Amino acid sequence: MADLIPVDDPEDPRLRDYTGLTDVELRRKREPAEGLFIAEGEKVIRRARQAGYEMRSMLLSAKWVDVMRDVIDEAPAPVYAVTPALAERVTGYHVHRGALASMQRKPLPSSSELLGASATRRVAVFEDIVDHANLGAAFRNAAALGVDAVLLTPRCADPLYRRSVKVSMGAVLQVPWARLESWPNDVEVLRSAGFTVAALCLSDRAITLDELVARKDEKLALVFGTEGAGLAPGTLAVVDEHVRIPMDAGVDSLNVAAASAVAFYATRPRVA
Numbered sequence: 606m607a608d609l610i611p612v613d614d615p616e617d618p619r620l621r622d623y624t625g626l627t628d629v630e631l632r633r634k635r636e637p638a639e640g641l642f643i644a645e646g647e648k649v650i651r652r653a654r655q656a657g658y659e660m661r662s663m664l665l666s667a668k669w670v671d672v673m674r675d676v677i678d679e680a681p682a683p684v685y686a687v688t689p690a691l692a693e694r695v696t697g698y699h700v701h702r703g704a705l706a707s708m709q710r711k712p713l714p715s716s717s718e719l720l721g722a723s724a725t726r727r728v729a730v731f732e733d734i735v736d737h738a739n740l741g742a743a744f745r746n747a748a749a750l751g752v753d754a755v756l757l758t759p760r761c762a763d764p765l766y767r768r769s770v771k772v773s774m775g776a777v778l779q780v781p782w783a784r785l786e787s788w789p790n791d792v793e794v795l796r797s798a799g800f801t802v803a804a805l806c807l808s809d810r811a812i813t814l815d816e817l818v819a820r821k822d823e824k825l826a827l828v829f830g831t832e833g834a835g836l837a838p839g840t841l842a843v844v845d846e847h848v849r850i851p852m853d854a855g856v857d858s859l860n861v862a863a864a865s866a867v868a869f870y871a872t873r874p875r876v877a
Contacts, residue, residue, distance in 0.1 A: 608684070609665075609670065609677070609684055609685075609686045610683055610684065610685050610686065611685075611686045611687075612685045612686065612687050612691070613687075613688075613691065615691055615694040615695045619662070619683070619685065620664065620685060620687075620695050622641055622643070622661060622662060622707035623643070623664055623692075623695050623696050623705055623707065624695055624696070624697075625696070625697050626643065626696040626697055626698060626767055627696070627697040627698050629766075632766060632767065633763060633766070636710075636763065636765065636766065637710070637763060637765075640709055640710045641661060641707050641708065641709060641710065642707075642708055642710055642765035642766070642767070642770065643705055643706070643707060643708070643767040643770070644658075644705070644706045644707075644708050644770060644775070645700075645704070645705055645767060645770065645771050646704060646771065647669070647672055647673060647704055648774060648775060649770055649771065649774065649775040649778075650663070650673070650676065650704060650706045651676065651775075652774075652775030652778050652779065653706065653708050653775065653778050654676065656775075656778040656779060657711070658708040658709060658710075658711060658778065659682075659708065659709040660680055660681070660682040660706055660707070660708055660709070661682055661706075661707040661708060661709055662682045662683045662684070662685060662706070662707050663676070663677070663680060663682065663683075663684045663685065663704070663705070663706045663707075664684075664685050664687060664692060664695075664700075664704070664705040664706070664707075665677075665684060665685070665686055665687070665703065665704050665705075666686075666687060666688065666689045666692055666700070666703040666704075667686065667688075668703060669703040669704045670686065672704075673704060689703070692705075710765065713782070713783050713784065714781065714783050715783055716756055716783045716784070716785050716786075716791065716794060717794065717798075718783070719753075719754040719756070719781055719782075719783050720754070720794065720795065720798040720800070721798065722753075722754075724753060725753040725754055725824075726753055726823065726824050726825070726874070727751070727752055727753050727824070727825050727826075727827070727872060727873075727874070728752065728753060728754045728755065728756060728795075728800065728825075728826045728827070729743070729747055729752050729754075729755045729756070729826075729827050729828075729829065729865065729869070730755075730756045730757075730758070730785075730795075730802075730826055730827065730828040730829070731743060731755065731756070731757050731758065731761050731829050731861075732758045732761070732788065732828060732829065732830050732831060732836055732837065732840060733758055733760045733761055733830070733831040733837075734757075734761050734762055734829070734830075734831055734832065734861060735760075735761070735762050735831065735832070736762065736832055737762050737763075737766050737768040737769040737772070738768055738769070738772045738862075739832060739860065739861050739862045740761070740762050740764055740769050741764070741768065741769035741770065741771065741772030741773035741776075741777065742772050742773065742862035743755075743829070743861065743862045743865045744764060744769070744773040744776045744777045744780055744782075745772070745773040745774060745776040746862065746865050746866040746869055747776070747780050747865070747869060748773075748776035748779050748780050749776070749869075750866065750869035750870050750873055751869070751873050751874065752780065752869055753781070754780065754781045754782060754783070755780050755781070755782040755783075756782065756783055756784070756785050756791075756795075756826075757782060757783070757784050757785065758784075758785055758788040759784060759785065759786065759787075759788060761784075764777040764782060765777060788840070789837070789839050789840040789842075789843050789844075792840070792843045792844060793843075795826045796845070798824070799823070799824045800824040800825060800826040801820075801822040801824065801825050801826065801845050801846065802826045802828060802844045802845045802846070803817055803825060803826065803827055803828065803844065803845060803846040803847075803848045804828040804830075804836050804840060804841055804844040804846065804847055804848065805827060805828065805829050805830070805836075805848050805849070805850070805864055805865075805868055806830065806835055806836050806841060806847050806848070806849065807835070807849060807857060807858060808841065808847040808849070810847050811847035811848055811849040812846060812847070812848055812849075813848070813849060813850075813851050814848055814849065814850050814851070814867070814868060814871050814872075815851070815871070817846065817848050817872070818871050818872055825872060827848075827865075827868050827869070827872065828840065828844060829861050829864065829865055829868075830861070831861075832860075832861055835858075848868075850864060850867055850868070
């Protein structure tokens, strides 16, 4: 059982994991380098623990102590009790959910491990998505709609950045994911593992999503591009298929998170 440790100094070194959460560049460098990520809110903290992540510490305001009592009683890590004002001074933003936990990252599997698993039949590949909210939403879609694994290109944002975890409601802790090492060369890794590689894009050679679904490919990798320019020309040149979501007149495309939801739903396995 962890004891509540009152803290009233925002400069207390024990709170170092939580300092400056609004400084994106700092977090991008510190969190992966130091092997930590921040879980925000009761549901996300619980999901992180259920997913087997080790807790480094927890930061709670008074109104969340009773709500999180079972976690506090089980936590092997220190639990710091702070006022909402102090939490805001430490983190740099209003912690409206009142509960934060610093969690230890786990080693990532390799893309080959994920693709080689017998249960892996449908994967998502996200190319260079840099908006943490979009990435979190796409992970939530993947979890909700039965995607077996997610692969990220080297320049894609960190799914365990605080905002991604928050927007995904902890789904980034649920869906297996890995980073590709050499993109778009790794299209061949997908193909060698038996996947049809289908890029969601606007293209003269694109088939419709309905046409893709009708083919009933045994293994399917759906590739989504960055928010602005979409997929890189080099990627489009090496994938197996270009696929478009049919749109009504006047609209050419959807936000990448919305497009992923549509594609995941349409290609979900049908139970006879």
